[in-house]
Amino acid sequence: MTIQDVAKQAKLSSATISRVLNNDSCVSAKTRERVERTIKELGYVPNLLGRNLRREKTNVFYVLLPSIENPFYSAIVQGIEEEARETDYSVMLCETYNDDKRFIKYAAAVRNKLADGIILVSPMRNAIRHFRDIPLVICGESDASYDCIQVDIDNKLAAIDAVNHLLGLGKKNIALISGSYASGSLREAGYKAALESAGLELKEELICKDCYHFEHGYNAAMKLMRSGVKVDGIFATVDLTALGAIRALGALNIKIPEEVAVIGFDDLMYSRMNNPSLSTIKQPCGGMGHESFRLLYERINGDSGKNNLVLQHKVIARESTIGSGYNVEEGL
Amino acid sequence: MTIQDVAKQAKLSSATISRVLNNDSCVSAKTRERVERTIKELGYVPNLLGRNLRREKTNVFYVLLPSIENPFYSAIVQGIEEEARETDYSVMLCETYNDDKRFIKYAAAVRNKLADGIILVSPMRNAIRHFRDIPLVICGESDASYDCIQVDIDNKLAAIDAVNHLLGLGKKNIALISGSYASGSLREAGYKAALESAGLELKEELICKDCYHFEHGYNAAMKLMRSGVKVDGIFATVDLTALGAIRALGALNIKIPEEVAVIGFDDLMYSRMNNPSLSTIKQPCGGMGHESFRLLYERINGDSGKNNLVLQHKVIARESTIGSGYNVEEGL
DNA sequence: ATAACGATTGTAATCGATTTCAATATCATA
DNA sequence: TATGATATTGAAATCGATTACAATCGTTAT
Numbered sequence: 001m002t003i004q005d006v007a008k009q010a011k012l013s014s015a016t017i018s019r020v021l022n023n024d025s026c027v028s029a030k031t032r033e034r035v036e037r038t039i040k041e042l043g044y045v046p047n048l049l050g051r052n053l054r055r056e057k058t059n060v061f062y063v064l065l066p067s068i069e070n071p072f073y074s075a076i077v078q079g080i081e082e083e084a085r086e087t088d089y090s091v092m093l094c095e096t097y098n099d100d101k102r103f104i105k106y107a108a109a110v111r112n113k114l115a116d117g118i119i120l121v122s123p124m125r126n127a128i129r130h131f132r133d134i135p136l137v138i139c140g141e142s143d144a145s146y147d148c149i150q151v152d153i154d155n156k157l158a159a160i161d162a163v164n165h166l167l168g169l170g171k172k173n174i175a176l177i178s179g180s181y182a183s184g185s186l187r188e189a190g191y192k193a194a195l196e197s198a199g200l201e202l203k204e205e206l207i208c209k210d211c212y213h214f215e216h217g218y219n220a221a222m223k224l225m226r227s228g229v230k231v232d233g234i235f236a237t238v239d240l241t242a243l244g245a246i247r248a249l250g251a252l253n254i255k256i257p258e259e260v261a262v263i264g265f266d267d268l269m270y271s272r273m274n275n276p277s278l279s280t281i282k283q284p285c286g287g288m289g290h291e292s293f294r295l296l297y298e299r300i301n302g303d304s305g306k307n308n309l310v311l312q313h314k315v316i317a318r319e320s321t322i323g324s325g326y327n328v329e330e331g332l
Numbered sequence: 333m334t335i336q337d338v339a340k341q342a343k344l345s346s347a348t349i350s351r352v353l354n355n356d357s358c359v360s361a362k363t364r365e366r367v368e369r370t371i372k373e374l375g376y377v378p379n380l381l382g383r384n385l386r387r388e389k390t391n392v393f394y395v396l397l398p399s400i401e402n403p404f405y406s407a408i409v410q411g412i413e414e415e416a417r418e419t420d421y422s423v424m425l426c427e428t429y430n431d432d433k434r435f436i437k438y439a440a441a442v443r444n445k446l447a448d449g450i451i452l453v454s455p456m457r458n459a460i461r462h463f464r465d466i467p468l469v470i471c472g473e474s475d476a477s478y479d480c481i482q483v484d485i486d487n488k489l490a491a492i493d494a495v496n497h498l499l500g501l502g503k504k505n506i507a508l509i510s511g512s513y514a515s516g517s518l519r520e521a522g523y524k525a526a527l528e529s530a531g532l533e534l535k536e537e538l539i540c541k542d543c544y545h546f547e548h549g550y551n552a553a554m555k556l557m558r559s560g561v562k563v564d565g566i567f568a569t570v571d572l573t574a575l576g577a578i579r580a581l582g583a584l585n586i587k588i589p590e591e592v593a594v595i596g597f598d599d600l601m602y603s604r605m606n607n608p609s610l611s612t613i614k615q616p617c618g619g620m621g622h623e624s625f626r627l628l629y630e631r632i633n634g635d636s637g638k639n640n641l642v643l644q645h646k647v648i649a650r651e652s653t654i655g656s657g658y659n660v661e662e663g664l
Numbered sequence: 665a666t667a668a669c670g671a672t673t674g675t676a677a678t679c680g681a682t683t684t685c686a687a688t689a690t691c692a693t694a
Numbered sequence: 695t696a697t698g699a700t701a702t703t704g705a706a707a708t709c710g711a712t713t714a715c716a717a718t719c720g721t722t723a724t
Contacts, residue, residue: 048444049385050680069406093425382710
């Protein structure tokens with residue numbers, strides 16, 4: 001069932017069918033109707049390979065993310081999809097597992113004309129080099145040194161806000177549980193800046209690095225609390241490690257937030273479900289998705305100079321810092 | 333940069349270049365080498381639109397899932413991707429949000445030759461009809477009435493095992509928190525069967541229906557406990573609602589598992605992180621992914637009769653049923 | 665030397681759509 | 695009626711690869 005079959009059946013040329021399909025140039029109302037009827041009769045659907053080959057365009061974007069396991073990405077993707085729905089573009093999700101082979105493969109797919117561009121969500125630093133020659137937007141984990149369109153929040157400022165929230169509760173011995181990716185470093189910088197502004201001394205023994213997963217946060221908090229150093233607050237640069245830390249504090253029968261207050265970063269779906277619910281920094285994930293799509297779309301369809309965006313974050317105070325002051329049921 | 337350019341540069345015909353690209357028929361070692369050198373020199377990559385158009389095959393499978401927000405799917409997808417890596421197939425993830433328009437769109441994409449087949453993960457019952465004429469495997473949420481390849485566990489048996497686990501702990505008043513999708517009904521059937529086998533009376537007031545999210549579980553448990561009915565165990569047909577129930581019990585200062593034991597279904601990543609950690613039924617997600625891919629692959633590349641698979645589930649006992657008998661650190 | 669054969673390479677058709685350019689139909693005007 | 699302008703349609707080239715078939719080359723057997 002091809003456009004030729006439709007043409008034959010309607011006693012027209014394939015050119016005319018194509019014009020109808022594309023609302024193109026001038027086709028008389030009569031023939032247009034005849035064509036549409038025939039198409040419906042035959043149940044014809046255009047072969048997009050043929051079309052895309054001819055048009056040199058697929059109207060598909062790839063969204064590359066490390067893994068769908070991390071629910072933090074879900075809201076970003078949803079934002080992207082919402083925006084895509086307003087256009088004639090489709091979005092395909094691709095897991096990279098931060099594997100170079102995957103990056104190369106998907107970059108090649110764009111060069112091979114299977115997609116028009118890529119939105120790279122939270123990429124590792126070394127991933128960027130594979131995409132230099134490809135329409136690209138980076139969403140999260142941005143870096144001033146990248147020469148491409150980027151959408152992110154101000155991670156340093158957000159970290160300052162998080163630490164200030166703990167300081168505002170009267171905490172003075174605030175530990176950091178951090179990872180060493182691009183925005184991790186910025187958040188660490190924010191932690192240090194906030195302590196300095198408050199006139200507090202920076203203690204190396206309060207800083208735990210290389211923490212990415214629940215277990216890392218658990219172990220880091222265990223070590224901190226058993227080390228004998230005084231700790232009354234913890235800022236974890238991702239919620240996952242904050243949740244691990246809370247679990248460890250619970251195991252040690254330490255009262256949250258009275259003895260130790262905990263704040264995370266990301267606002268995972270599970271952070272409000274946790275017991276105690278986790279205070280955190282909320283990124284405008286939906287907005288980041290929207291803007292990422294929009295910028296890539298504009299980059300490809302004409303009007304766009306390079307355009308980096310910085311969106312606004314928000315402090316979410318829950319039980320892990322303000323205790324019973326937070327109403328669980330209301331939060332649900 | 334097309335195959336013609338390579339041909340011109342190497343002073344050969346495009347046919348020969350194509351043969352080299354496809355390890356096809358007989359090309360002399362000398363020319364093969366010359367071609368490969370030229371390809372590398374020019375940095376040529378074949379246009380897959382042209383190739384796929386000619387071959388009438390894309391070597392792409394779509395994996396349709398309701399939303400990546402639910403981390404339960406992540407392990408299935410990972411299994412699919414692992415298996416795909418062993419072949420020359422690519423996998424594209426597509427969110428459906430259980431929206432008919434999405435189903436239609438992706439089914440059309442296969443008819444349009446943008447992909448060769450679809451793995452439908454946990455589809456709603458009404459989704460199937462859009463795919464009747466398309467190479468399809470259903471992964472999870474299977475149903476005897478579907479006429480297509482399916483991979484799943486024995487949901488009824490798994491539910492029986494879950495309830496038996498509670499019964500084994502001496503619980504006698506077991507409530508059900510359930511949703512009404514295909515496997516939800518099977519799990520409900522298992523719940524009833526287990527009670528019957530144990531000679532226990534089925535009490536309608538212990539059954540809460542239409543629960544899918546955390547909030548639903550929370551509200552259901554609240555209602556149960558405040559209703560005055562005696563409850564000493566809860567079986568929730570998905571972990572998300574089990575976690576909600578646990579949160580509610582906590583808010584009511586009810587001791588878990590001494591007063592009420594809770595078991596869920598799915599083994600989300602967060603279930604072991606929860607406080608108390610959640611006992612649950614673990615599905616062999618990776619295996620389901622593997623098998624789904626393999627069956628679709630075989631369906632498309634020849635040797636396959638229809639082939640439905642039932643894989644083995646497992647009971648995971650954690651704090652929410654066996655209390656401190658479960659070692660947290662070990663579980664991490 | 666030549667026919668026959670296999671190995672290698674080239675020519676041209678093909679996949680299914682779009683689009684340029686040319687051809688025809690339609691209509692108004694002189 | 696003839697002319698020109700405009701609206702509508704068709705023929706054929708094109709996108710970039712694959713592949714059936716034909717053509718060429720080198721080698722061996724007669």
